[in-house]
Amino acid sequence: MITDDYGIVKEVDIIHDIKKHGRNLVRWQCFPVNSAKLSYTKWKENDPQGPSDEIVDLYDYNILVKGKPLNHFYYDRRARTKFLFSLFQKVWKRLTKNQQYFCINGEPWEPEGKTQGWVWNKIQTKKGCFSIFTGDCGP
16 A cells, blocks of 8 residues: 555455565555546547457546646556446446545556556445456455
8 A cells, every 4th residue: 555545445455466466566545536537538440359340439548646746647558448448437436426535556657747657457445346357356
């Protein structure tokens, strides 16, 4: 944990991540929900994980967290199809609705000025957890 966990992230979550990813790769941080903004860009192209002759809408999305002294920019490993992005949007809204804080873990990326970049793995609130990797929410 880099920040206070606000009673959201448990020791078992951290131990699970250390066993799966190693001690220094993944870091948890918690932020006020109202400091975060989900945004995206969309374009048409073939899905790199789908048929090469099928053109689909792809979504590159991120969560920008305004903070002091650094902002934090969390992004996915790749663009997602409309279905997967819509799923993430619904889960994000459900998990953060009426919550004061959310926690997110990710791998650090190069900082750009006053913004620290992260490739996110999972998001958690007191309502539950969502991971980009199937079965990765808890032991």
